[in-house]
Amino acid sequence: MPLWTGRFQKELDQKTNDFNSSISFDCKMARQDIEGSIAHATMLGQCGVIDKSEADAICQGLEGILKDLQSGTLEIDMTQEDIHTFMEGELTRRLGDTGKRLHTARSRNDQVALDIRLYLREEAQGLLEQIKELTETICVQAEAFAGTVMPGYTHLQRAQPITFGHHLMAYAEMFLRDLGRLQDAVKRMNVNPLGSGALASTTYPIDRTVTTRLLGFSDTMRNSLDGVSDRDFCMELAAALSIVMVHLSRFSEEIILWCSWEFKFVELDDAFSTGSSIMPQKKNPDIAELVRGKSGRVFGDLTALLTVMKGLPLAYNKDMQEDKEAIFDSVETVKICLTAFTPMLATMKVLPENMRKAAAGGFINATDCADYLVKKGLPFRDAYKATGTLVARCIELGETLETLPMEEYQTVCEAFDEGVYEAISLENCVNGRSVLGGPARESVLAQVKRVRGLLREDAASES
Structure with a gap:
């Protein structure tokens, strides 16, 4: 029976009831609903709003429901x-009138606001652990290939030499920022709305700090209207998760490219690839493609939340029932993407020879060639023009900067000597960039050390 009977003389039309119902998705919060109700009943007993014996009976009854x-x-x-409604009905069925006392000094408005905070707080912690696991997996791969030369790209054109480890650590930095965003979202989520009532709190002498303490919240919401009408914690979490998916999608896109015969920088393990129903030679990076595709789904969830909330007057409106499916889907989608992506990355086979070959064929050491002339005293723009002329000559002759004869160099600029070949060696080009954040092997290993240190600090702060 609905909780709001009394005012109405007719039963709700069945189709309308189905439309109005939310149990198909808010049943996910069953445990959190019980935990919140136990805290509420405990507080009612401590404050003398209901008898202590009745509060104890309610708590025992709720614990029994959870166990069952x-x-x-x-x-x-x-x-x-x-x-x-289900929980209160089941409790009343077991305890009779005592069960009916649970809802004293509480509305479904502050009850649902509480449940969703409790649920998302827990889910966010799980997501944080998954992102940490992914970041550590990146560090493992980056450490293993800290000195593996590959072309770096701008505009998807070969640009300058970097290392595969350096490329991977760029994503480690992104996921570190994702951790920070999610942790910030949890901080603002971790505030207790219980006691806000329907919108105007209650006349009962309750102590809201009791439920705040019992439920592990860091603070209590200070405005009852805000307590029941706020869903910005859902929007903030969805926004943070959308950025996670941007990073996963970009990473997936690169893995898809790297797997292609045109690149062939990596090969995915058979466990994370699929074949074709008609082309027996195919090995498709379906997991990476699915992660890339599911990013749009998470972005849509964020858009749905923003759109639902943008025009609502205070306080609670039934529109807000739409918050749960969107944020639950966002959480579940990111969770399953991380579950598939991390082991895919961990088992990925890297092909250093192909990376080195690609790096050698794209004139990606041209900047270093120009820098060589600058160190000889030429203005950078003159050195830039001379190097561009050399690249054009290489293309004409079918050579690379490494194989171009010295007489060709000196025809363009007399400042060149045999030392240029050492300066434009790909390994020297990379390892010469040992500044903070650079692609040199020692710099990549320093990046790995820093990221692992931050992960350890984060784990220590939580323990």
């Missing part, structure tokens, strides 16, 4: 309006 749900001896009645 977990064991499978009790199933959620999916015909109920929402998980809150």
Whole structure:
């Protein structure tokens, strides 16, 4: 039976009831609903709003419901309006009038605001651990290939020599920032709305700090209207997750390119690839493609949340029931993407020879050639022009800067000597860039050390 009977003389039309119902998705919050209700009942007993014995009985009854749900001896009645109605009905069935006292000094408005915070707080912690695992996997691969030369790209054109480890650590930095965004979102999420009532709190002498302490919140919401109408914590989490998916999608795109015969820089393990139904030679990077595709789904969830909330007057409106499916889907999608992506990266076979060959064929040491002349005293623009002329000559002769004869160099600029060949060696080009954040092997290893240190500090702060 709906919680709002009394005012209405007719039962809700069945199709309308189905439209109105949210239990198909808010049943995910069953445990959090029970935990919140136990804290609320405990507080009511401590404050003398209900008898201590009744509060104890309610808590025991709720613990029994949770135990039965977990064991499978009790199933959620999916015909109920929402998980809150089901829980209160089941408690009343077990305890009689005592169960009816649970909802004293509480509205479904602050109850659902509480449940979703508890649920997302827990889910966010799981996502944080997954991103940390991915970041450590990146560090493992980057450390192994810290000295592996590959072409760096701008505009998807070969630009300058870097190392594969350096390329990977760029993503490690991105995911570190994702960790920070998610942690910030959790901080602002971790505030207790319980006690806000429907919108104007309650006349009962409750102590909201009790439920704040019992439920592990860092603070209590200071405005009851805000307590029931705020969903910016959902939007903030969805925004942070959308950025995670941007990074996963970009990484996936590069892996897809690297797997192609045109690049052939890496090969994915058979466990993370699929074949073709008609072309027996194919080995498709489907996991990476799915991650790339699912990014749009998470962006859509964020857009849905923003659109639902943008025009709502205070306080609660039924539109806000739409928050859960969007944010739940966002969380679940990112979770499953990380679950598939991390082991795919860990088992990926790197092909250094192909990377080195690609690096040798794209004149990506041209900047170093120009820098060589600058160190000889030429203005950079003159050195730039001379090097461009050499590249054109290489293309005409079918040579590279490494193989171009010295007489060709000196025809363009007399400042060139045999030392240029050492200066434009790809390994020297890379290892000469040993500045903070550069692609030199020692710099990449320093990046790996720093990121691992930050991950350890984060783990220590949580323990």
